Amino acid sequence: MTSGFFSKHRPTILYGISLALLLFLLKWLELRFLIINHVIEIYVGAIAVIFTGLGIWLAMKLMKPKVETVIVEKEVHVFSDGSFTFNAQEAHILGLSKRELEVLQLIAEGMSNQEIATRLFVSLNTIKTHSSRLFEKMEVKSRMQAMEKGKRLGLIP
Amino acid sequence: MTSGFFSKHRPTILYGISLALLLFLLKWLELRFLIINHVIEIYVGAIAVIFTGLGIWLAMKLMKPKVETVIVEKEVHVFSDGSFTFNAQEAHILGLSKRELEVLQLIAEGMSNQEIATRLFVSLNTIKTHSSRLFEKMEVKSRMQAMEKGKRLGLIP
DNA sequence: GCCAAAATCACCCGAAAGTATGAATAGGAT
């Protein structure tokens, strides 16, 4: 069927193809002339584009990054549970010493003064002194309240 | 003296001036030819410089300023975890009575036996009995450990 | 009504916790 159609209209098809090729050639030549006639403009345009890019690259490479400082006040809800992060600021405000914090931690683990003393290789009296000063600074009256407040303030897990 | 010198050497001077002018003209023509001969290069160079500048300007104008966000954490201490769900099953397993749970809660708030007794309108001895039975059932030896275990088991917030 | 569990209270005792005071030593800041 296809070959029959082709053999019947062979001259027409050939003519059509020739015409199309000619038109294509003409268009191509036109484009060539266009390019040749405007080669300077195209060259300059390319240069412009390239050097604009270079300028941008240079600016990005050499320019100090503009830093805009935004201060955001973020409210942090501190829960007694969950992931624990030590609140050094609060500890500093209360004026707790390293040793006092250590004692507070062991108190919060439910250890007795005697156990804490043994753990830290000091005498019972020392732990009593530490805990007393701890309660003073934390403004509490017992180890239970110290534990409560300590957890609330993020001093202990 | 100057006028005598000038009148004496007038031809020489004129010749010198003429020569100088001619040389100057030649140099100027040379420069002109140089410019004319390299007008394309100069044009392209100018374009390059201009568009490099444009690129830099563009980059400066359009570049997003690097935003440095400083987050100041404002701490909000939350007393009780809002998502506390009482573990009734655990309480039943341990066989804790209503009153014992009440005492446990107040113990966990850091109250002394005397304070708890006053709060619940009962005598100190009663609270002692309750807490003793509580410690037995919870298999702990002190109110501190009861608080610890109670929080772990979801008996108290 | 009866029984068991829960809740209440009392007394005593030893251990632990907490208070008060004093003091020695070490390390850091002025």
Next chain:
DNA sequence: ATCCTATTCATACTTTCGGGTGATTTTGGC
């Protein structure tokens, strides 16, 4: 060098806690 703080320890005393025993009353289920 001097002062201050942290750390250590001691002694003495008071209060609180925890355990043991016993008793009475209330409550809820059978």
